[in-house]
Amino acid sequence: xxxxxxxxxxxxxxxxxxxxxxxxxxxxxxxxxxxxxxxxxxxxxxxxxxxxxxxxxxxxxxxxxxxxxxxxxxxxxxxxxxxxxxxxxxxxxxxxxxxxxxxxxxxxxxxxxxxxxxxxxxxxxxxxxxxxxxxxxxxxxxxxxxxxxxxxxxxxxxxxxxxxxxxxxxxxxxxxxxxxxxxxxxxxxxxxxxxxxxxxxxxxxxxxxxxxxxxxxxxxxxxxxxxxxxxxxxxxxxxxxxxxxxxxxxxxxxxxxxxxxxxxxxxxxxxxxxxxxxxxxxxxxxxxxxxxxxxxxxxxxxxxxxxxxxxxxxxxxxxxxxxxxxxxxxxxxxxxxxxxxxxxxxxxxxxxxxxxxxxxxxxxxxxxxxx
Amino acid sequence: xxxxxxxxxxxxxxxxxxxxxxxxxxxxxxxxxxxxxxxxxxxxxxxxxxxxxxxxxxxxxxxxxxxxxxxxxxxxxxx
Numbered sequence: 001x002x003x004x005x006x007x008x009x010x011x012x013x014x015x016x017x018x019x020x021x022x023x024x025x026x027x028x029x030x031x032x033x034x035x036x037x038x039x040x041x042x043x044x045x046x047x048x049x050x051x052x053x054x055x056x057x058x059x060x061x062x063x064x065x066x067x068x069x070x071x072x073x074x075x076x077x078x079x080x081x082x083x084x085x086x087x088x089x090x091x092x093x094x095x096x097x098x099x100x101x102x103x104x105x106x107x108x109x110x111x112x113x114x115x116x117x118x119x120x121x122x123x124x125x126x127x128x129x130x131x132x133x134x135x136x137x138x139x140x141x142x143x144x145x146x147x148x149x150x151x152x153x154x155x156x157x158x159x160x161x162x163x164x165x166x167x168x169x170x171x172x173x174x175x176x177x178x179x180x181x182x183x184x185x186x187x188x189x190x191x192x193x194x195x196x197x198x199x200x201x202x203x204x205x206x207x208x209x210x211x212x213x214x215x216x217x218x219x220x221x222x223x224x225x226x227x228x229x230x231x232x233x234x235x236x237x238x239x240x241x242x243x244x245x246x247x248x249x250x251x252x253x254x255x256x257x258x259x260x261x262x263x264x265x266x267x268x269x270x271x272x273x274x275x276x277x278x279x280x281x282x283x284x285x286x287x288x289x290x291x292x293x294x295x296x297x298x299x300x301x302x303x304x305x306x307x308x309x310x311x312x313x314x315x316x317x318x319x320x321x322x323x324x325x326x327x328x329x330x331x332x333x334x335x336x337x338x339x340x341x342x343x344x345x346x347x348x349x350x351x352x353x354x355x356x357x358x359x360x361x362x363x364x365x366x367x368x369x370x371x
Numbered sequence: 372x373x374x375x376x377x378x379x380x381x382x383x384x385x386x387x388x389x390x391x392x393x394x395x396x397x398x399x400x401x402x403x404x405x406x407x408x409x410x411x412x413x414x415x416x417x418x419x420x421x422x423x424x425x426x427x428x429x430x431x432x433x434x435x436x437x438x439x440x441x442x443x444x445x446x447x448x449x450x
Binding site for chain 1: 419420422424425426436438439440441443444446447
């Protein structure tokens with residue numbers, strides 16, 4: 001398919017790998033963070049890391065929306081799902097995220113009417129088909145998914161679908177990046193910027209990274225050549241002493257983002273004062289809730305929820321993985337007590353979680369020859 | 372160690388639909404302008420209904436980046 005096949009060309013990949021090899025300084029160790037879980041998945045699916053010199057290390061960032069949902073939010077969702085007459089809808093990945101007393105999938109097995117959907121529109125359709133039931137959509141995701149939820153809520157209001165509501169757990173990408181950059185135990189040389197979030201928000205929101213923290217950012221697509229090209233562009237910036245936001249993914253990402261998407265998000269959502277991130281704690285202005293104008297569609301106002309903060313399981317080191325402090329295989333329970341079939345931590349749930357990506361593609365710590 | 376089964380049984384694919392890593396490039400087959408919806412075909416030929424309010428107007432043959440049922444961008448030839 002156009003826009004796909006040409007970005008998986010093996011010969012070009014080898015040429016880019018050669019370029020990268022020529023750009024690195026022997027004796028210097030480069031740590032680059034891919035912010036987005038989609039990149040993590042692609043890197044291990046296509047073996048991109050095997051094409052890199054051993055002194056170029058990829059650190060997995062917090063950009064998997066499933067992985068950052070805290071247990072308390074899952075508990076709140078399950079509490080709503082158990083209400084009489086409720087049909088609770090969510091994306092498939094979310095169903096297996098453990099709460100303090102089981103997952104949505106286990107709640108479904110226990111009798112709650114929980115249904116997987118592929119888009120918020122599917123949830124709205126279920127609401128129209130079941131006018132005598134309350135249909136709740138558990139909305140998660142970064143700025144990529146938030147416009148989809150916003151459009152669905154606008155549609156629900158325009159079509160007067162009174163039995164539809166949304167439990168909003170959308171998050172934004174910039175505040176956790178800033179929190180990470182403020183973290184004293186993190187040393188990074190550059191960022192592979194999130195391609196699809198940037199489709200919506202544009203490149204401008206990432207300018208604080210070079211301006212305030214002196215780190216280059218290259219916004220990248222998700223095909224293997226996109227990622228190799230982005231790594232090469234970051235290394236070139238470092239080599240030339242430049243530090244700026246560059247856009248490798250121009251076929252999709254306009255500098256200003258998608259203005260219509262930003263408008264609809266601004267109408268439907270507003271920032272929460274703070275939001276809890278799994279492993280990262282509370283981060284100010286990092287989560288979205290429904291605006292006053294859409295409050296009637298807010299499931300958290302329509303139903304009471306426990307709203308209790310639940311500490312992460314002690315054995316789980318998702319927080320350190322999300323901050324890039326440890327590699328997935330360095331977690332005490334990786335691949336033993338915590339597997340994709342029975343995850344303890346959220347990073348093992350979604351295929352874009354760093355732990356699941358390592359586990360599924362058989363990546364384990366191993367020595368590589370230092371260039 | 373043998374490769375274990377994929378983790379996303381519920382999704383039935385190799386990537387998470389929440390984040391939609393590959394963002395599914397999809398080709399427009401037909402457009403319902405009144406409802407701002409389009410019938411699109413993914414790389415595997417599978418067809419789905421896509422919200423196009425954020426990228427309209429579109430015409431059959433356009434390639435859209437579809438994320439959770441909503442087109443968030445139109446793919447353009449890279450300059």
